[in-house]
Amino acid sequence: MTKVHPNAAAVAELRRAEFPCAGGARATEAEVLTVWRKSLLFNGNGFTVYDSKGNLVFRVDNYSAGSRDEVVLMDAAGRPLLTIRRKKLSLGDHWLIYNGEEAVNPRFAVKKHAGLLHSKALARVTPCGSGAKSCLAYDIEGSYSHRCCAVYDDRRQQLAEIKRKESVHGITLGHDVFRLIVQPGLDASLAMAMVILLEQMFRSRGSLLKS
Numbered sequence: 001m002t003k004v005h006p007n008a009a010a011v012a013e014l015r016r017a018e019f020p021c022a023g024g025a026r027a028t029e030a031e032v033l034t035v036w037r038k039s040l041l042f043n044g045n046g047f048t049v050y051d052s053k054g055n056l057v058f059r060v061d062n063y064s065a066g067s068r069d070e071v072v073l074m075d076a077a078g079r080p081l082l083t084i085r086r087k088k089l090s091l092g093d094h095w096l097i098y099n100g101e102e103a104v105n106p107r108f109a110v111k112k113h114a115g116l117l118h119s120k121a122l123a124r125v126t127p128c129g130s131g132a133k134s135c136l137a138y139d140i141e142g143s144y145s146h147r148c149c150a151v152y153d154d155r156r157q158q159l160a161e162i163k164r165k166e167s168v169h170g171i172t173l174g175h176d177v178f179r180l181i182v183q184p185g186l187d188a189s190l191a192m193a194m195v196i197l198l199e200q201m202f203r204s205r206g207s208l209l210k211s
Contacts, residue, residue, distance in 0.1 A: 021166040037176040081189045111202045144202040147178040
């Protein structure tokens, strides 16, 4: 880990106006994030996410007594960016992504792929609400248990990748520490929301949501 106690004040405000579909700031090069499957809270479950300089950019902290059907992605200062909720009365593993802590007008719907056992498809992310037809849908493929996944748009352009992380000595770290590489055109917070959902759908141990 580059930095165990990052400086939250170093994180800039996320701009949301330039990508109405993905909802994030315009990037000129790929963002390389380090994802740690560990909450900053002593008795919590979640994620801690750092940028390439070791600054904290995202966090997920779920208390053991929290809801079984909701996860909140926050920025470094604890402000809610996206809320992920399990869709009620739906067939299969189906989730909705909302702005902030809103409970209406979801931005995206995410459904776990229920096809053949050996299919590479993991989940599909589709836009919701007004203007949805002009926004891209995303397919997530690969193996989350092996931390080897990719996110594609509907033109088969790869917009994000999950891959194992190596230490400075070339040693591959465990499954709880991995890289999230986000290409320009996809908001990093949405990419991280996809990671959270993969954890819920294909978790190898435990869950962010206590039962």
